[in-house]
Amino acid sequence: MLRTSVLRLLGSTGASRLSLLEDFGPRYYSSGSLSAGDDACDARAYFTTPIFYVNAAPHIGHLYSALLADALYRHRRLRGPSTAATRFSTGTDEHGLKIQQAAATAGLAPTELCDRVSEQFQQLFQEAGISCTDFIRTTEARHRVAVQHFWGVLKSRGLLYKGVYEGWYCASDECFLPEAKVTQQPGPSGDSFPVSLESGHPVSWTKEENYIFRLSQFRKPLQRWLRGNPQAITPEPFHHVVLQWLDEELPDLSVSRRSSHLHWGIPVPGDDSQTIYVWLDALVNYLTVIGYPNAEFKSWWPATSHIIGKDILKFHAIYWPAFLLGAGMSPPQRIYVHSHWTVCGQKMSKSLGNVVDPRTCLNRYTVDGFRYFLLRQGVPNWDCDYYDEKVVKLLNSELADALGGLLNRCTAKRINPSETYPAFCTTCFPSEPGLVGPSVRAQAEDYALVSAVATLPKQVAEHYDNFQIYKALEAVSSCVRQTNGFVQRHAPWKLNWESPVDAPWLGTVLHVALECLRVFGTLLQPVTPSLADKLLSRLGVSASERSLGELHFLPRFYGHPCPFEGRRLGPETGLLFPRLDQSRTWLVKAHRT
Numbered sequence: 001m002l003r004t005s006v007l008r009l010l011g012s013t014g015a016s017r018l019s020l021l022e023d024f025g026p027r028y029y030s031s032g033s034l035s036a037g038d039d040a041c042d043a044r045a046y047f048t049t050p051i052f053y054v055n056a057a058p059h060i061g062h063l064y065s066a067l068l069a070d071a072l073y074r075h076r077r078l079r080g081p082s083t084a085a086t087r088f089s090t091g092t093d094e095h096g097l098k099i100q101q102a103a104a105t106a107g108l109a110p111t112e113l114c115d116r117v118s119e120q121f122q123q124l125f126q127e128a129g130i131s132c133t134d135f136i137r138t139t140e141a142r143h144r145v146a147v148q149h150f151w152g153v154l155k156s157r158g159l160l161y162k163g164v165y166e167g168w169y170c171a172s173d174e175c176f177l178p179e180a181k182v183t184q185q186p187g188p189s190g191d192s193f194p195v196s197l198e199s200g201h202p203v204s205w206t207k208e209e210n211y212i213f214r215l216s217q218f219r220k221p222l223q224r225w226l227r228g229n230p231q232a233i234t235p236e237p238f239h240h241v242v243l244q245w246l247d248e249e250l251p252d253l254s255v256s257r258r259s260s261h262l263h264w265g266i267p268v269p270g271d272d273s274q275t276i277y278v279w280l281d282a283l284v285n286y287l288t289v290i291g292y293p294n295a296e297f298k299s300w301w302p303a304t305s306h307i308i309g310k311d312i313l314k315f316h317a318i319y320w321p322a323f324l325l326g327a328g329m330s331p332p333q334r335i336y337v338h339s340h341w342t343v344c345g346q347k348m349s350k351s352l353g354n355v356v357d358p359r360t361c362l363n364r365y366t367v368d369g370f371r372y373f374l375l376r377q378g379v380p381n382w383d384c385d386y387y388d389e390k391v392v393k394l395l396n397s398e399l400a401d402a403l404g405g406l407l408n409r410c411t412a413k414r415i416n417p418s419e420t421y422p423a424f425c426t427t428c429f430p431s432e433p434g435l436v437g438p439s440v441r442a443q444a445e446d447y448a449l450v451s452a453v454a455t456l457p458k459q460v461a462e463h464y465d466n467f468q469i470y471k472a473l474e475a476v477s478s479c480v481r482q483t484n485g486f487v488q489r490h491a492p493w494k495l496n497w498e499s500p501v502d503a504p505w506l507g508t509v510l511h512v513a514l515e516c517l518r519v520f521g522t523l524l525q526p527v528t529p530s531l532a533d534k535l536l537s538r539l540g541v542s543a544s545e546r547s548l549g550e551l552h553f554l555p556r557f558y559g560h561p562c563p564f565e566g567r568r569l570g571p572e573t574g575l576l577f578p579r580l581d582q583s584r585t586w587l588v589k590a591h592r593t
């Protein structure tokens with residue numbers, strides 16, 4: 001569906017490195033670090049995940065969608081200042097033919113299936129640390145009120161009419177398809193059956209009298225919205241794809257089904273013979289959560305960021321904005337789109353038996369480990385392949401060895417016997433690079449490290465803004481490597497605390513490395529909350545010192561006092577991230593031919 005040639009336009013190269021001392025640290029100082037005022041974080045922000053179908057148990061793709069939203073939301077909160085100004089919703093999509101059929105196949109009443117699977121999503125999200133402020137179920141009464149009200153608004157604005165709708169319908173995808181998007185697939189016994197070209201799911205021919213939404217009227221307004229808001233859909237190739245779709249014809253859309261055919265849904269107000277189309281029902285969840293139709297919703301709309309998978313782009317970037325415009329409201333501010341996880345190069349599906357269970361992964365790799373893996377490896381622009389060996393390799397190298405090793409090196413008793421944040425010596429490490437003198441010990445690479453870590457919070461924020469969380473993590477990981485190089489270069493284990501020549505420099509090396517670790521711990525909070533907490537607690541950083549506004553990296557270097565200098569480290573609580581055994585790769589092996 002998404003033209004890969006377009007998607008490949010965006011490279012996945014590492015974070016661009018700013019040159020030595022360019023845009024140096026004081027910027028974070030004078031502007032009060034990376035905080036609210038810098039980027040309008042005083043304004044409200046409302047993040048959403050798609051609501052998940054309850055026809056089957058959650059898999060890692062669903063968890064990935066929720067994790068992306070969780071990391072964006074947590075990062076936004078780190079920028080502060082007020083948590084009251086942020087919201088984050090997720091939930092389950094429980095109506096429609098797909099659920100009606102799945103319940104019938106399972107021999108359950110639809111409500112039983114919905115309760116059971118919705119509970120599985122809630123449990124998974126709780127275990128995975130998804131910090132949603134609202135979990136909505138479309139079977140709730142508050143949602144029915146919102147959907148029926150929204151329907152009434154569209155009706156009163158003359159945007160719904162009754163007509164005969166004839167075409168292919170795909171129950172799995174819950175969408176109508178034009179002839180050109182349907183193909184014949186050979187069946188096992190030589191016969192063939194019609195399927196959706198895009199998803200491969202079976203389709204059936206329907207002809208019904210329905211309510212129809214005047215979608216065709218919105219082609220031009222949608223084009224104007226997208227052209228005037230080049231950041232509306234991120235990453236950019238998806239924005240481009242939607243504009244291409246809008247160059248084509250945009251037919252009116254059937255927004256109800258006969259109740260005799262689809263009974264599991266919200267009835268059309270005043271016409272019980274029709275049930276509201278499940279996508280219209282589902283999309284309105286974003287309004288239900290913020291109190292629609294009560295006026296309170298206006299303070300949250302349209303300050304909204306929808307996080308969605310590429311398969312539901314058309315519904316969010318065409319249908320939803322058109323419905324909203326039709327109801328006299330603005331389209332959402334941002335739509336962040338991600339690609340999918342495959343397993344051994346194949347789509348995950350129950351019938352192929354290759355569905356990866358996220359709860360098993362969380363148990364095996366720990367919550368922080370698995371969160372880190374999915375967000376570090378998941379690239380929004382194209383699909384990613386999952387296999388277990390990859391998880392073990394990545395976590396061992398980046399969390400256990402590089403980050404954990406660095407912490408251990410700087411806090412171990414034999415190197416840091418006083419277990420404090422040692423003092424920084426400005427004559428060993430003057431703020432002016434290139435100075436020479438008997439006590440100057442810092443080298444050009446050390447200034448490069450300070451420069452890289454000083455600019456890291458801003459780089460990370462930019463990557464979050466562009467929905468490239470993996471690049472934010474890549475940038476952190478690269479700085480961790482650089483810091484390990486710094487420690488290796490100066491080998492503090494060879495310096496002697498008793499020597500008046502060595503001691504100030506030994507303290508400075510540890511001070512700089514601990515300062516770098518403090519930045520890494522702060523920046524990792526949205527992705528690995530518990531691991532970051534363990535790291536920051538070990539450094540003695542209190543809860544009120546963990547926001548981006550409080551970061552102030554290496555203040556002594558810039559001539560300011562450092563609140564951590566001389567402070568006792570927090571208690572030792574064991575390895576930051578214990579190495580995983582390769583034998584843990586029993587779930588899904590790399591596919592080798």
Ligand code: MSP
Pocket residue numbers: 049050051052053060061062064065093282283285307308309310311312339340341342348
């Ligand atoms: N119910 C609709 C969304 C309605 S929102 C108003 C739906 N549900 S879903 O359960 O099928 O998908 C929910 C999310 O999971 C989507 O963003 C989808 O892209 C994502 N994923 C489903 N499979 C996935 C992968 N294999 N990999 C990554 N994300 C995947 O669509």
